[in-house]
Amino acid sequence: xxxxxxxxxxxxxxxxxxxxxxxxxxxxxxxxxxxxxxxxxxxxxxxxxxxxxxxxxxxxxxxxxxxxxxxxxxxxxxxxxxxxxxxxxxxxxxxxxxxxxxxxxxxxxxxxxxxxxxxxxxxxxxxxxxxxxxxxxxxxxxxxxxxxxxxxxxxxxxxxxxxxxxxxxxxxxxxxxxxxxxxxxxxxxxxxxxxxxxxxxxxxxxxxxxxxxxxxxxxxxxxxxxxxxxxxxxxxxxxxxxxxxxxxxxxxxxxxxxxxxxxxxxxxxxxxxxxxxxxxxxxxxxxxxxxxxxxxxxxxxxxxxxxxxxxxxxxxxxxxxxxxxxxxxxxxxxxxxxxxxxxxxxxxxxxxxxxxxxxxxxxxxxxxxxxxxxxxxxxxxxxxxxxxxxxxxxxxxxxxxxxxxxxxxxxxxxxxxxxxxxxxxxxxxxxxxxxx
Numbered sequence: 403x404x405x406x407x408x409x410x411x412x413x414x415x416x417x418x419x420x421x422x423x424x425x426x427x428x429x430x431x432x433x434x435x436x437x438x439x440x441x442x443x444x445x446x447x448x449x450x451x452x453x454x455x456x457x458x459x460x461x462x463x464x465x466x467x468x469x470x471x472x473x474x475x476x477x478x479x480x481x482x483x484x485x486x487x488x489x490x491x492x493x494x495x496x497x498x499x500x501x502x503x504x505x506x507x508x509x510x511x512x513x514x515x516x517x518x519x520x521x522x523x524x525x526x527x528x529x530x531x532x533x534x535x536x537x538x539x540x541x542x543x544x545x546x547x548x549x550x551x552x553x554x555x556x557x558x559x560x561x562x563x564x565x566x567x568x569x570x571x572x573x574x575x576x577x578x579x580x581x582x583x584x585x586x587x588x589x590x591x592x593x594x595x596x597x598x599x600x601x602x603x604x605x606x607x608x609x610x611x612x613x614x615x616x617x618x619x620x621x622x623x624x625x626x627x628x629x630x631x632x633x634x635x636x637x638x639x640x641x642x643x644x645x646x647x648x649x650x651x652x653x654x655x656x657x658x659x660x661x662x663x664x665x666x667x668x669x670x671x672x673x674x675x676x677x678x679x680x681x682x683x684x685x686x687x688x689x690x691x692x693x694x695x696x697x698x699x700x701x702x703x704x705x706x707x708x709x710x711x712x713x714x715x716x717x718x719x720x721x722x723x724x725x726x727x728x729x730x731x732x733x734x735x736x737x738x739x740x741x742x743x744x745x746x747x748x749x750x751x752x753x754x755x756x757x758x759x760x761x762x763x764x765x766x767x768x769x770x771x772x773x774x775x776x777x778x779x780x781x782x783x784x785x786x787x788x789x790x791x792x793x794x795x796x797x798x799x800x801x802x803x804x805x806x807x808x809x810x811x812x813x814x815x816x817x818x819x820x821x822x823x824x825x826x827x828x829x830x831x832x833x834x835x836x837x838x
Contacts, residue, residue: 434451434477434478435475435476435477435478436451436475436476436478437473437474437475438470438471438472438473438474438475438476439472440472442470443470444458444459444464444470447470447476447478448483449515449516450524450527450528451478451528452482452483452486452488452515452527452528452529452530453478453479453481453482453483454479454483454484457479457481457483458476458478458479460479461476461477461478461479462476462477464623467636468623468636468638471647471649471650472649473649474647474649482528482530483530484514484530484532484533485533486514486530486531486532486533487504487530487531487533488528488529488530488531489503489504489528489529489531490526490527490528491523491524491525491526491527491528491529492525493525495523495525496523497511497512497523500529504531506531506532510532511529511531514529514530514531514532515529515530550577550613550614550615550616550619550683550686551566551613551614551616552611552612552613552614553565553566553614554605554608554611554612554614555611556610556611557604559604559606559607560588560604560605560606560607560608561578561604561605561608561610561611562602562603562604562605563578563602563603563604563605563614564600564601564602564603565597565598565599565600565601565602565603566599566614566616567599567616568616569597569614569615569616570596570597571585571586571593571597571603573614573615573616573619574603574605574614576615577612577613577614577615577683577684578605578608578612578614579731579732580605580606580607580608584606584607585603585604585605585606588603588604588605588606589603589604609727612684613683613684613686615683620642621638621639621640621641621642621644621679621682621683622638622686623636623637623638624636624637624638624639624678624679624682624690625688625689625690626654626657626689626690626691626692627689627690627691627692628657628658628691628692629691629692629693630661630693631661633657635653635654635657637650637653637654638650639651639654639675639678639679639682640675640676640679646672646675646676651669651670651672651675652669654670654675654678655667655668655669655670655695655696655710657692657695658670658692658694658695658696658713659695659696660696660697660698666696666698667695667696668696668708668709668710669710670695670710670711670713671709671710671711671750673711673734673750674710674711674712674713674748674749674750677729677732677735677748677750678690678713678748680732681717681725681728681729681748684728685717685720688717688718688719688720689717689718690715690717691715691716691717691718691745692713692714692715693714693715693716693744693745694707694713694714695707695712695713695714696708696710706736706749706750706751707749711749711750711751712736712747712748712749712750713747713748713749714745714746714747714748715745715746715748716744716745716746722739722740722741722743722744722745722746723739723741725746726738726739726746726756729746729748730754730756733754734750734751734752734753734754735748735749735750735751735754735755736748736749736750736751736754736755736756737754737755737756737757738756738757738758738759739756739757739758739759740758740759740761741758741760742760742761742762743759743762757769
């Protein structure tokens with residue numbers, strides 16, 4: 403055999419072996435995504451793609467009890483269950499052919515993929531090929547999800563923030579509720595100037611150090627509890643692009659509905675949802691306890707609770723005064739502080755209004771109130787995606803009445819000693835202005 407022919411044979415073998423190696427391992431290298439359809443669960447999707455449920459939840463920031471939403475796009479982990487290989491079923495495949503290809507028994511293949519006597523091979527499904535006995539199992543470490551990170555310190559007149567990898571001036575301004583121009587002016591830099599890791603920025607007027615997003619941050623689920631009946635939900639309010647998730651909006655609105663058996667509710671206004679998301683980002687990982695959401699309209703009183711624009715809530719471990727002060731930092735917000743009660747009021751409105759009600763439960767309101775639009779140069783206007791909110795989108799929506807609607811199986815009862823609290827009224831924009 404000539405040297406030229408020998409070289410050709412070697413080249414062909416190398417190409418063939420490279421292709422074979424890619425066909426076995428290349429499938430796991432490219433990450434797939436899946437759009438959730440009606441009736442699908444974490445278990446079913448994990449089984450279809452040959453991955454573990456735990457890996458699927460970790461990859462998508464899903465809590466242990468968090469349910470999938472129809473239309474939700476989820477990422478599929480790139481490692482298969484148990485450290486094995488993956489085989490995507492093609493037309494014409496059968497168990498005998500697949501078992502022979504990977505040199506395992508049909509029984510072992512069926513056991514690894516939880517297949518019974520009547521199971522059939524679904525084209526497109528991934529079967530897990532278990533690793534050979536004695537082989538080393540390698541599993542990829544789950545990706546660490548981007549977090550809200552604290553990297554500042556209090557200084558006279560504000561906070562000195564240390565820029566972390568991936569942060570930009572918008573993220574920092576959003577967290578501290580100041581404008582990009584204010585930060586740029588205070589630090590003698592251009593708004594468009596890229597920030598450097600380790601760079602020190604003075605945040606004017608900031609009263610405390612707060613967590614700040616890093617690039618690629620994904621909003622995690624928020625734990626909500628309705629105090630009067632102890633019902634609980636874990637909900638992700640916005641997707642990876644910062645857009646509101648409609649199914650979560652509906653579930654949170656239901657949870658915050660009336661206290662009677664008919665379970666009336668009105669969909670929360672989108673801007674109120676984003677305000678709740680902002681609260682969650684300021685206090686990451688904390689439970690939001692809902693005292694009151696929707697309340698039926700009353701003659702002679704225009705309440706934003708009846709419009710789906712208001713919520714009364716508290717966060718265990720965070721003072722109501724602190725929550726109230728954070729609420730007042732948000733643009734076009736109504737914020738009520740009740741020193742002799744156990745919650746604050748927050749609503750979405752056309753101009754910012756604050757009030758303090760010194761009454762006790764059962765007493766007539768004793769208000770001290772201030773009204774006024776927050777100056778546009780002190781609050782960033784880009785804290786909510788511009789195309790995600792329509793202030794008039796819900797004004798004509800019908801009130802939803804669902805008798806006996808069950809939201810979630812209640813967890814063990816929490817402290818709901820505030821069940822008999824009188825629900826306060828918030829003052830209207832046309833009330834007399836009084837200084838605090």
